[in-house]
Amino acid sequence: MLEFNELSVRYGLGVEALNQISLSAPVGKITAVIGGNGAGKSTLMRAASGVLSFHGGTVAGGTVSLDGKNITGLSASGIVARGLVHVPEGRKIFGDLTVLDNLKAGGATVKSGRTRDRVLGEILELFPILAERQSQRAGLLSGGQQQILAICRGMMSSPRVMLLDEPTLGLAPQTVEQVAGVIQQINSRGITVVVVEQNAAMALGIADFGTVIEQGRVVLSDEASVLRGSADVQRLFLGGNTDEIGFAPRAIKPLERWTA
Numbered sequence: 687m688l689e690f691n692e693l694s695v696r697y698g699l700g701v702e703a704l705n706q707i708s709l710s711a712p713v714g715k716i717t718a719v720i721g722g723n724g725a726g727k728s729t730l731m732r733a734a735s736g737v738l739s740f741h742g743g744t745v746a747g748g749t750v751s752l753d754g755k756n757i758t759g760l761s762a763s764g765i766v767a768r769g770l771v772h773v774p775e776g777r778k779i780f781g782d783l784t785v786l787d788n789l790k791a792g793g794a795t796v797k798s799g800r801t802r803d804r805v806l807g808e809i810l811e812l813f814p815i816l817a818e819r820q821s822q823r824a825g826l827l828s829g830g831q832q833q834i835l836a837i838c839r840g841m842m843s844s845p846r847v848m849l850l851d852e853p854t855l856g857l858a859p860q861t862v863e864q865v866a867g868v869i870q871q872i873n874s875r876g877i878t879v880v881v882v883e884q885n886a887a888m889a890l891g892i893a894d895f896g897t898v899i900e901q902g903r904v905v906l907s908d909e910a911s912v913l914r915g916s917a918d919v920q921r922l923f924l925g926g927n928t929d930e931i932g933f934a935p936r937a938i939k940p941l942e943r944w945t946a
Contacts, residue, residue, distance in 0.1 A: 781825025792842030
């Protein structure tokens, strides 16, 4: 289980991004973290994955733990080695490298060459578009294809926990649904997923649990079905009933249909 225990984060000398946040991501489930711009969602992910210092942030209090062990302050590579992978906002693929080289980079921390080859083979089989374009520069892929590549690059390290930061940002509605299906399929393999999103309809439509963050604080936390029915959540984030949004809760989209 991934747990945030009264976590506080500051940028610079006085900008408080998170204020004593406590929440957990149960094993084998999808947890959605929603909130507006500047709520602290990305900061939460950076604190968990060990990249906070690269963005000028520091943990001012509290801890992040994985399976009961404190990982606060560990290096990013050390956290990946413990089974947690962060797919950051904006995809951050290596545009000048090939699709295949991007995937291989994701498996750099895996010591077993046999394991790397196995996972790579599974990914290329599940995503024919990546197999077809494995020799192409990654920067030439469409936005949706780049997002799938970013997620698959994270899968290359065989993680137990995946943090996905705004995976549908800037994508067309049809592509959003496909990415949502990919997230569900990843979770169906037993991987714990934490998805940070402004697209609350998508996130709560596929999640088991949800947390709403405002100004660095947790204001709501419950089962996703309860949050979907909350009048406050609908008014602030959904613009109405989620039945009209197009995301059937827990409706898994097959990976084989990925063609974007």
